[in-house]
Amino acid sequence: MMHEVIAWGCMSESPRRRIPEAALGRLPIYLRILVELGHENVAQASSEQLAELAGVNAAKVRKDLSYLGTYGTRGVGYEVQFLTVQIQRELGLNQAWPVVIVGAGNLGQAMANFTGIAERGFHIVGVVDKDESKIGTQVGGVSVTHVDSLTQLVQLHKVSIGIITTPAAHAQDAADSLVRAGIGSIMNFAPTILSVPRDVHVRKVDLALELQILSYYEDCRNGNLRDVPTDGRIDPVSA
Amino acid sequence: MMHEVIAWGCMSESPRRRIPEAALGRLPIYLRILVELGHENVAQASSEQLAELAGVNAAKVRKDLSYLGTYGTRGVGYEVQFLTVQIQRELGLNQAWPVVIVGAGNLGQAMANFTGIAERGFHIVGVVDKDESKIGTQVGGVSVTHVDSLTQLVQLHKVSIGIITTPAAHAQDAADSLVRAGIGSIMNFAPTILSVPRDVHVRKVDLALELQILSYYEDCRNGNLRDVPTDGRIDPVSA
DNA sequence: TGATGTGAACCCATTCACAGCC
DNA sequence: GGCTGTGAATGGGTTCACATCA
Structure with missing residues (x-):
C-alpha cells in the first residue's frame, strides 16, 4: 500500500492536497x-x-x-x-508573517490594532491609503503611507499577505495594487469578488453575511414562517 | 407521498430544515x-x-x-x-433588524460605521461598553451607553441580534448580558467559544483564522514543504 | 433553441466503532 | 482500563446530464 502519496509537503495548486x-x-x-x-x-x-x-x-x-x-x-x-x-x-506559523493593510478606515484601524493578529504571528508592517488626509496618521504602531509606496513596502519587508479594508468601490484597485506589488495572498473584507491572477489566493470575509444568516434563523424562531412562493406553486400538504 | 413535509416555513430547531x-x-x-x-x-x-x-x-x-x-x-x-x-x-431581510453592539473598541466602531451593514437592512440601535471613558462618545450615529442599559435597550427596540466586539476576556460576560437581555442570536468576533443556552444562535467570525489559513497556502507556495513529522514516521517514497 | 430544474452519480466530510497501544 | 488512530459506514453537498418547458 502506498497509492500515489508522493510526499508529505503540500503544494499550492496540487491536485491532491494533504490536509482536507x-x-x-x-x-x-x-x-x-x-x-x-x-x-x-x-x-x-x-x-x-x-x-x-x-x-x-x-x-x-x-x-x-x-x-x-x-x-x-x-x-x-x-x-x-x-x-x-x-x-x-x-500552518506555517513558525515564522512571523509581515502583512500590509490597504485602507486606513475604521476596519483597517481595527485590524491593525487587533492584538489577536500580532499574538498569532502576524506583523503589520504597513498601512496604506490613497486619502491624503489619512497619510501620516498613526495606526496600530505604524504611520499610514500613500498607496504608491506599496510596492516599495512589500519588497522591503518581503510581504506576501495583504489585507483589503477599503470601501467596496476601491477594492479592485487595492487588489490590483497588491498584485502589482507582488503579493501572493489577499484577505478581502470588501463585499466584492476580486479579479486576480490565478496564482493569487483570495479569502473573503463578509462582515454582513453572517448577520444575514442570523436574520434567517431569527425570522424562523419568531414563528414567521416563510411565505409561500408567489408563483403557482402551492404547499403540497397531501398527495 | 407527503412524508412529514409540514409546511414551506423553516423552524428554528426543526429536524428537517428546508434550505441546506x-x-x-x-x-x-x-x-x-x-x-x-x-x-x-x-x-x-x-x-x-x-x-x-x-x-x-x-x-x-x-x-x-x-x-x-x-x-x-x-x-x-x-x-x-x-x-x-x-x-x-x-433571509428575513424584508424588514429592518435592530442590532446592538457590545464593545465600543476599534472593531465595534468599524461595525457601527460599516455602511454595508445598514445597506443590507440592519440598524444599529445601540453600542454599549463597560469602560466609563467610552460612554457618551458617538459611534456610528449613536452614543455609547453603559452595558447595564442593555436590557432596556433591547426591550425598547425589540432587538434580537447582538454583536460582540469586546476583547476575548470579556466576551463571555458580554454574551451573558445579551442573553439576560433576551437576545436570540449573537455574532461573535471574539476568539472564544461562548457558552449560551441552547436556543441562542451564535455565529463566530474569527478575524485571524483566515490569515492563518492564508499563511498555510503561502508557506506551500514558497516551496517550504512541510517538515517531516518528528516522530518515527517517514515519507513512504516507494513500496 | 436555450436555459432552468432536478434525479442520479459522485465525492468529500462526518461519524461510528473498534483494533491497537499506552 | 482508557484513549488514540483509522478503516468502514453514513450522510450531505456538488456535479452531471438530461428531461422539460418558455
Whole structure:
C-alpha cells in the first residue's frame, strides 16, 4: 500500500492536497485552544476535552489531528505544548508573517490594532491609503503611507499577505495594487469578488453575511414562517 | 407521498430544515450580486452569469436557487429584481433588524460605521461598553451607553441580534448580558467559544483564522514543504 | 433553441466503532 | 482500563446530464 502519496509537503495548486480543506479550517481553532490551555499550564488534553472546547465532537478532533501525524498518546491524550508547535508548523506559523493593510478606515484601524493578529504571528508592517488626509496618521504602531509606496513596502519587508479594508468601490484597485506589488495572498473584507491572477489566493470575509444568516434563523424562531412562493406553486400538504 | 413535509416555513430547531446550510450560506452572496446587477439596470441574469460573478459553477447556482422555489424562466434566466426580493424574503431581510453592539473598541466602531451593514437592512440601535471613558462618545450615529442599559435597550427596540466586539476576556460576560437581555442570536468576533443556552444562535467570525489559513497556502507556495513529522514516521517514497 | 430544474452519480466530510497501544 | 488512530459506514453537498418547458 502506498497509492500515489508522493510526499508529505503540500503544494499550492496540487491536485491532491494533504490536509482536507475542512480540517484545515479547524486547525486554527484547535491551535487557539491549545495556546490557552498552555497558558493555564495544562500539560495534557484528550480529544474529548479539546472537542468540548472547540464545540465539535471527539472523533472529528482525532481525525483532524491525525492528518498532521501521530502526535497523540493512546490511553493518555495529546501533549499540549508539543501539539501546539506541530499545528503552528503545519500552518506555517513558525515564522512571523509581515502583512500590509490597504485602507486606513475604521476596519483597517481595527485590524491593525487587533492584538489577536500580532499574538498569532502576524506583523503589520504597513498601512496604506490613497486619502491624503489619512497619510501620516498613526495606526496600530505604524504611520499610514500613500498607496504608491506599496510596492516599495512589500519588497522591503518581503510581504506576501495583504489585507483589503477599503470601501467596496476601491477594492479592485487595492487588489490590483497588491498584485502589482507582488503579493501572493489577499484577505478581502470588501463585499466584492476580486479579479486576480490565478496564482493569487483570495479569502473573503463578509462582515454582513453572517448577520444575514442570523436574520434567517431569527425570522424562523419568531414563528414567521416563510411565505409561500408567489408563483403557482402551492404547499403540497397531501398527495 | 407527503412524508412529514409540514409546511414551506423553516423552524428554528426543526429536524428537517428546508434550505441546506451550505446553500443558505451562499444566498447572501447571490443577493449582493443581484443588488449590484440591479443598480446597473440589468434585468435578466442566467445561472451562468451569476455563477461567474459568485465564483462558483452554474449547476450550484441553479440548485441553490431551486430551494427557494421555481423563480427562473427556462430558456431565459432569472429576473434580477424579482429574484432579489425572493432571496431577501427568504433571509428575513424584508424588514429592518435592530442590532446592538457590545464593545465600543476599534472593531465595534468599524461595525457601527460599516455602511454595508445598514445597506443590507440592519440598524444599529445601540453600542454599549463597560469602560466609563467610552460612554457618551458617538459611534456610528449613536452614543455609547453603559452595558447595564442593555436590557432596556433591547426591550425598547425589540432587538434580537447582538454583536460582540469586546476583547476575548470579556466576551463571555458580554454574551451573558445579551442573553439576560433576551437576545436570540449573537455574532461573535471574539476568539472564544461562548457558552449560551441552547436556543441562542451564535455565529463566530474569527478575524485571524483566515490569515492563518492564508499563511498555510503561502508557506506551500514558497516551496517550504512541510517538515517531516518528528516522530518515527517517514515519507513512504516507494513500496 | 436555450436555459432552468432536478434525479442520479459522485465525492468529500462526518461519524461510528473498534483494533491497537499506552 | 482508557484513549488514540483509522478503516468502514453514513450522510450531505456538488456535479452531471438530461428531461422539460418558455
